[in-house]
Amino acid sequence: MEIHRFEKVWIAIALLLIVGFIATIAYGALGPGVKMVDASGGTIDPEAVAAGESGTAFDDPGVRQTGPNEYDVYVVARQFQFAPGTSQPIEVPAGSTVTFHITSPDVTHGFNIAGTNVNTMVIPGQVAELTVDFDETASYGIVCHEYCGGGHHTMEGTIEVVPQAEYDGPGGS
Amino acid sequence: MSEDAGPTVSRRGLLRGAAGTAIAAGGVAAVGTAAGQSGVDFDGWFSDVSNFDGVVDRRGQGEVTVEVGVEGNGDYWAFGPAAVRVDPGTTVVFEWTGEGSAHNVVAENDGYSSGDPVREAGTTFEHTFEETGISKYYCDPHLAVGMKGAIVVGDMGAGADAGGGSPGGISLSEGAWLLVGSLGLAVASPLLFAAFLRYRRGGGPSGPSEETREQLQRVDEVDQGPPRAEEAPVEKPETTIEHDEYDPSGTLSLVLGYLVLVVLLWVFMYFVEFLGRGPTVIG
Structure with a gap:
């Protein structure tokens, strides 16, 4: 040929x-x-999360400090709010490495830091675990991107990345 | 429901209007009935609240309980009862049922709030209503699905309160009539056109037109059928080139153009859009 x-x-x-x-x-x-979001977060009983009796940090979700510049953030996504995130913003210092642990007690939700590729499904019974470096001071929106019911379009939250000097530790939830 | 249709066009109103048009076309006059009034004008506050069933009268009680998280609005996303009438100075105790995820009570205008949404059954929040009027409140996470309530303080609009009613009959704005009318016209137009054609033909015999019949007659007279196509003569090529002499430079430049485009999109999408924007998942 x-x-x-x-x-x-x-x-x-x-x-x-x-x-x-x-x-x-x-x-x-x-x-x-x-990295891809994988199954490293493990499973959890959604009923226990709903009742606040899971025996995990999801019973009192919020920011936890785990190292000099490392934080764990536990978020419960439920119809139709992120706790924390919606009622009060998730606050972390700039230059920190933050691991999000997210789960849902009711239906499938989404967790996306708007405008970035930080994005995962939040499935009842599963814990989504993802680590993110926040280098610069910024304010991010969180949106739910899986249809979760009549109030889905109102389900959003905020992450505030504040300067190191202004950060006064994880304020709990 | 005490909602007032107003100048807006709701889908239900439109359908109702369409049904009305059909009735009117049938020669039956559609008669609108007056919308029911519950005595208190909530200004559409309860238009999307499934468990609203008029204003529940709790006057004469010093303390009134409203449950937070009763069945309604597609889940346990409702206040029970949704609308309550109380005397001025009454303390309303909001009591959480523990159903339907986390709730809170947030005033629309009057400043009171139970704070962050909580789920625990037995949680309570109290507020004393001193001023006469309507105090609207909602649950923040479930506002969009219709978890709303109101406290009617005092006697305003009482007496006429018959537990609400549903707006019946046809009350459409001018724009809605225009929409319904043009829709009806669009549906009827083929029928009207068919009727017009039938009228023009006057019920005469159907078949080919005068012109066609003449043509058919001519064909019959010649008795040769339709003319046959002649084969085009095969022309000799002016020049013949070999495989390697043919250079499709136009195609090549097109391919190179696409290459540049794809590479640009690739660089922009991956390095600018994906990696270049804010934090990324690293674990």
Whole structure:
């Protein structure tokens, strides 16, 4: 079979693109360290979470300090609010590494820090666990992106990343 | 319900109007009945509250209980009862049932609030209503689904209170009539057109037109059927080129153009949109 030299050019281009795409994924994983949300959060009894008797930090959700610059944030997403997040903002200092633990006592919700790729489903019985570096002072919105009922469109919250100097520790919930 | 249809067009109103048009077309005059009034004008506050059933009279009691989280609005997302009439100076005790997730009580205008939503059964919140009037309140997480209530303080509108009623009959604004009318016209237009065609033909014999019949007659006279297509003569190519001599440079430039576009989109999407915006999931 005879292949025209122009055809050879665009076959080479297509192959290069594929190699480029794969290289991008590899760079994302190794360079900035982008991770997928996996099953590491484990499971939990949604009834117990609803009753506040799960024996976990979800009974008193909020921010916990776990290291010099490391925080755990426990969030219960329920119809139609994030606790904490909706009634009072989740407050963390700039330059911290924050691990979110999110679960739902009722129906499937979503948790997305608007405008970023911090995004997970919140499934009853499952704990979504994801770690995020907050480098700069900012104010982020949280939105629920899984239809969860009549008030879904009102379900949102706030994360405040405040300067280190102004942060006065996790205020509980 | 005490809601007033007003100048807005609700879907139900529109359907009701459409049904009314059908009735009117049938030669029956549609008669609108007056919307029922519950004596107190809540200004549409209860229009999306499923368990609202008029104003419950609790006058003459020093303390009145309203349950937070009774069945309604698709779950345990309601206040029971939704609307209560009390004497001025009455203390209303809101008592949580523990059903339907976390609730709170937030005043629409009057400043009182039970604070953050809580779920625990037996939680209470008290507020004393001194001033005569309507005090509207809601549950913050469930406002969108209709978890709303009101305290009517004093005797305003009492007596005429018959437990609410449903607005019946047809009350449509001008715009709604226009919409319903044009919809009806659109549905009726093919029928009208068919009637017009039938009228124009005057019930005469159907079949091919005069012109077509003449043509058919001519074809019959010639008795040759339709003309046959002649085959086009095969032309000789002016020049013949070999495989390698043909350079589709236009196609090549198109391919290179697409390449540039794809690479630009790829860089923008991954490095600017995905990685470049704010924090990212790292674990």
